[in-house]
Amino acid sequence: MNENNILMQVRDLSVTYQTRLGLVSAVDHVSFDIKKGEILGLVGESGCGKSTMGKALMRMIQPPGRIVDGKLIFEDEDIMTYDQKQMQDFRGHKVSMIFQDPMTSLNPVQRMDEHIIEAIQVHEPETSTQEALERASKLVERLGIQKRRMNSYPHQLSGGMRQRVMIALGLVLKANLIIADEATTSLDVIVEAKLADQFRDIREEFGVTLLVITHNIALVAELCDRVVVMYAGHVVEIGEVYSIFDDPLHPYTQGLLHSIPNIQLNDNEELYKMQGEPPNLTHPPSGCRFHPRCPKAMDICAKYEPELQEVTPGREVKCWLYADHSEKSTPTLEVRP
Amino acid sequence: MSSSLRRYLVTRALMTIPMVIILVTLIFFIMRVLPGDPIRSQLGPRVSEEQAEDLRDRLGLNRPLIVQYFDFLGDMVTFNFGTALTQGERPIRDELGERLPATIELTIPAITLTAVIGIFSGAYAAKNRKKTIDYIIRLLSIVMSSIPIFFMGLLFQIGFSVKIPIFPLSGRMDTLLLTTFDSPTNFYVLDGLITGNWPALWSAIKHLILPSITLGLALSGVFVRLTRVNMIEMLQSDFITAGRARGIGEKRLVYKHALRNTFIPILTLLGLQFAILLAGAVLTETTFSLPGVGRYLVERIQLRDYTAVQATIGVFAMFVAVISLLMDVLYAFIDPRIRY
Secondary structure, eight states: OOGGGEEEEEEEEEEEEEETTEEEEEEEEEEEEEETTOEEEEEOOTTSSHHHHHHHHTTOOOTTEEEEEEEEEETTEEGGGOOHHHHHHHHHHTEEEEOSOTTTSSOTTSOHHHHHHHHHHHHOTTSOHHHHHHHHHHHHHHTTOOGGGGGOOGGGSOHHHHHHHHHHHHHTTTOSEEEEESTTTTSOHHHHHHHHHHHHHHHHHHOOEEEEEESOHHHHHHHOSEEEEEETTEEEEEEEHHHHHHSOOSHHHHHHHHTSOOTTOOTTSOOOOOSSOOOOTTSOOSSSTTGGGOTTOOHHHHHSOOOOEEEETTEEEOOGGGSOOTTOOSOOOOOOO | OOHHHHHHHHHHHHHHHHHHHHHHHHHHHHHHHSSSOHHHHHHOTTSOHHHHHHHHHHTTTTSOHHHHHHHHHHHHHTTOOOBOSSTTOOBHHHHHHHHHHHHHHHHHHHHHHHHHHHHHHHHHHHHTTTSHHHHHHHHHHHHHHHSOHHHHHHHHHIIIIIISOOSOSSSSSOHHHHHHOOOSSSOHHHHHHHTTOHHHHHHHHHHHHHHHHHHHHHHHHHHHHHHHHHHHHHHTSHHHHHHHHTTOOHHHIIIIIIHHHHHHHHHHHHHHHHHHHHHHHHHHHHHTTOOSHHHHHHHHHHTTOHHHHHHHHHHHHHHHHHHHHHHHHHHHHHOHHHHO
């Protein structure tokens, strides 16, 4: 795992929202890497900060939210030091984003071709409209949309088609990283599966890196190479998709995987439900943010926050079960590679 | 234009006919119910009953009401409008022909100013939401919409014609120029242009500035607030966020993407405001002594000139109907979702 393999490094990223009830720390000192060419899954329940994270990676947190701390190193440059002009050029050109709701993510009074041409010309003002149009239609055809649909308005297209247009918008500038924020959530399962295939195809063909933000564990299992699990603004576990699914380390990950309905579940067995509610982030729990709901909580968990540490190569977890501390009474668990 | 849109517009146009008929019918009967009559207002209280009766006969006011009503409807349909009952009994068509241009010359710059001020300061306030400039714009918009028009007009007159005499106090043109002014269309600005009479043109424009600013500002308050509210909502919508994620600049997002999507509610209000604009024109014309239809209407209501009032209101109604029809056509051009 050499350094050159890494496209984006997120270091100590913190995002807070100023609300009437106080500061909400939606993302708290989060660090992880995005490797070149991978499909990275970012999972967690609603409100755990995963969408905030996605927006933060493009510095698109709107007031009352703010990135208070951290570095976002993209291809060896810290984009936190960019000014507004550089940021505008960065967005779309280096990193692009696909959103949850394709029905509302396109301007209703702009035609498809106008969308794509605009995206090209905003970044490359020297490109002629004719040239931009040709590039757009080539790409759109490649994504399985007929060329003649290019002069349609968003309301004339189906959800799946609109989402493909969004992908086209993400690809047209040859962005290195595409962030898909719940991009398949509002689509039905068949269209979702097709889109998942398409994600894999575009990775092969365009060599892009994908960050898939979702609460859909099944999609992660099917699509992703690596997974980042978030809970209450913290990254609690990072690992290869197979190791996470085979042997989840963090009690939260274990609970999350248990909560998936299983077709083999017999009638007497009830579906596992995690205890408690996600915490209120204006006053997050002390120590490990998961401890009030954790079935394996120890005394130390309420006192000190564990570090996210590498337990085996490529496997990181933020839990006292796997870390030593002088005040800890139980033995530290060994993780087999 | 697709055939469904054409059908929609034809239906829409046909629907304005009953609207106008209902309105003019109401006016017809309201005028008859009002105390006083045109005979008394013309001849005064000390005239003999015989004389009054003669005049009433001559003006056709002794005919059954229903006959008068259909006579009036016929006049409206043929755009003939009949003759006035007072002030020389001239054909109403001629009278409106003299008065209407003054009102149109006042309202066009006024509504343009309203739209420009309303839309741009509303959008600007939305872009800078919760900053000082936003509060200032909002405060001013409340002030503008709550000051009575005649009061604002008076303030402008004191300020810019009396204290600092830049603009004329009242009227449509300097009296001196008016004696030699040749006016084929009665639109003084247009006539000034056609005849190449530059001093007259300049004078006509100068006379229009204060009244149209008064009327424009008075109506702009509502526009500022409507635009601001809609823009704020629009700026939080997903497609703006998506646009931002594509690296589109804030200015373009606000003034191109968001603004075009807020045009629908803005146009709706613009159409509705047109009726208020005519009402505002009455007050503005009175304040600035402009001989427009607004003042004409007030005079003739006081004289109980049934036919003149009916015809003027009828013309107003047709104007409003045509404008709202135009707005519908414009919607279709702006929003593709309406086109199909």
